[in-house]
Amino acid sequence: MQINIKEKEILPLMQGGMGVGISLSNLAGNVAKENAIGVISAVNIGYQEEDFLDNPLIANIRSLEKELLKAREIANNKGLIGVNIMCAINDYEKMVKEAVRLKYDIIISGAGLPLNLPELVDENTLIAPIVSSKRAISLIIKTWLKRYNRLPDFVIAEGPLAGGHLGFKNIDDLEKKSLEEIVIEIKDYLKEIEEKYKKKIYLFAAGGIRTKEDRKRLMKLGIDGIQIGTPFIVTRECDASSNFKSEIINAKSSDIKIINSPVGMIARAINNDFIKNTEKNRIPSRKCINCIKTCNKNTIPYCITDALNDSAMGKGGLVFTGDNIDSLDKITNVKEVISRFMEE
Ligand SMILES: Cc1cc2nc3c(=O)[nH]c(=O)nc-3n(C[C@H](O)[C@H](O)[C@H](O)COP(=O)(O)O)c2cc1C
Structure with missing residues (x-):
């Protein structure tokens, strides 16, 4: 094949x-x-x-x-x-x-x-x-x-x-x-x-x-x-990072959430501490690098670059995943x- x-x-x-x-x-x-x-x-x-x-x-x-x-x-x-x-x-x-x-x-x-x-x-x-x-x-x-x-x-x-x-x-x-x-x-x-x-x-x-x-x-x-x-x-x-891999391994499909991403699209992610925090608190961008066309830095609840860079480095942050991860x-x-x- x-x-x-x-x-x-x-x-x-x-x-x-x-x-x-x-x-x-x-x-x-x-x-x-x-x-x-x-x-x-x-x-x-x-x-x-x-x-x-x-x-x-x-x-x-x-x-x-x-x-x-x-x-x-x-x-x-x-x-x-x-x-x-x-x-x-x-x-x-x-x-x-x-x-x-x-x-x-x-x-x-x-x-x-x-x-x-x-x-x-x-x-x-x-x-x-x-x-x-x-x-x-x-x-x-x-x-x-x-x-x-x-x-x-x-x-x-x-x-x-x-x-x-x-x-x-x-x-x-x-x-x-x-x-x-x-x-x-x-x-x-x-x-x-x-x-x-x-x-x-x-x-x-x-x-x-x-x-x-x-x-x-x-x-x-x-x-x-x-x-x-x-x-x-x-x-x-x-x-x-090994932390990112562990989040996927330790999560069940029931821990997944559809979120409204700051870039104006929906996304699928693990409903982890980072997501729970963003639902209560606004996290200002560390430094806007103007990466996404549809992002408005004045109104976003958090910065997608900060959130994804942090998770890539294993420092918490946004962990994207597909469904059916059991x-x-x-x-x-x-x-x-x-x-x-x-x-x-
Ligand atoms: C952590 C993560 C990051 C992703 N990043 C991108 C991306 O940058 N661009 C893109 O087109 N798709 C992205 N996707 C989608 C994947 O390329 C893929 O099409 C999709 O996840 C397939 O479903 P599966 O994960 O259930 O196998 C991402 C998916 C995950 C899980």
């Missing part, structure tokens, strides 16, 4: 990009080493650099290169290495152009509609929007065809059980459709486009996928592969996670 892309036969499994600092070179490189698609998260990727708070763009661009070089060394030419760049960040265009210059294999973009992505990339860079509805993917494809005569190489259909920021307006919207229903409507639409334009578009599903049975059920609906996030957090190779109760390794999903 492999897909042929970029002159390689790779496993149809993509590791979800996880920021801040959760999927960097070690996780992505080790996933690629197993012949799957490893993904580095670009959001505040330079958070550990000394000059991050003074020159975030320079620190982020430097880290985008450092992490890719380290990941490539680990992967040893196996698999593919992608980068997840969220549309919602202020430096979106600059980060995408830099990723293209560095020759990342794939650019994956969600948290908004990447309507101008094709104009920022060359023809060798694979492009993959993350969407949660047929409406969103049809708008992206119509715009891309009209403006750039380009189609996506991959589409990631992210359902309501995914982790981090979610592509649904509110909790009511989140509960309207299952991942399976979203996959069916997106697959129907993509089939028409593939036939009309004679191009294969790989459809991957994401959000709460935990077993090979989940994968097989979704494959019957026409997906080509899966994107897995949270199960990779509890691996030795994951770049997250089975994620111990540290394992990347090879085991991949074979859990991929064995026949």
Whole structure:
């Protein structure tokens, strides 16, 4: 069970990009080493650099290169290495152009509609929007065809059980459709486009996928592969701090909460002391670096960069997670996670 892309036969499994600092070179490189698609998260990727708070763009661009070089060394030419760049960040265009210059294999973009992505990339860079509805993917494809005569190489259909920021307006919207229903409507639409334009578009599903049975059920609906996030957090190779990993291991699905993130989107996180504190107290930003387009520093209850940087460093903070985490109760390794999903 492999897909042929970029002159390689790779496993149809993509590791979800996880920021801040959760999927960097070690996780992505080790996933690629197993012949799957490893993904580095670009959001505040330079958070550990000394000059991050003074020159975030320079620190982020430097880290985008450092992490890719380290990941490539680990992967040893196996698999593919992608980068997840969220549309919602202020430096979106600059980060995408830099990723293209560095020759990342794939650019994956969600948290908004990447309507101008094709104009920022060359023809060798694979492009993959993350969407949660047929409406969103049809708008992206119509715009891309009209403006750039380009189609996506991959589409990631992210359902309501995914982790981090979610592509649904509110909790009511989140509960309207299952991942399976979203996959069916997106697959129907993509089939028409593939036939009309004679191009294969790989459809991957994401959000709460935990077993090979989940994968097989979704494959019957026409997906080509899966994107897995949270199960990779509890691996030795994951770049997250040990405190972050322990929060996932020690929490049950019932400890998860849908929150209103300060960036104006809903998100799924562990209902930990940090979240409980933010419900009672406003936490002022330590230093605004103007990272997210939709964030208003004067009204937010806390700063998303402070909250995610703290949790990446194991100092409390916001811990994003996908749903269905009861089975994620111990540290394992990347090879085991991949074979859990991929064995026949
Ligand atoms: C800690 C964490 C951080 C995440 N950060 C990002 C991100 O920066 N950009 C993005 O597009 N998706 C992000 N996601 C979503 C994942 O890439 C993935 O699609 C999703 O979590 C899949 O569901 P699963 O975790 O249930 O497997 C994040 C998820 C988690 C758990």
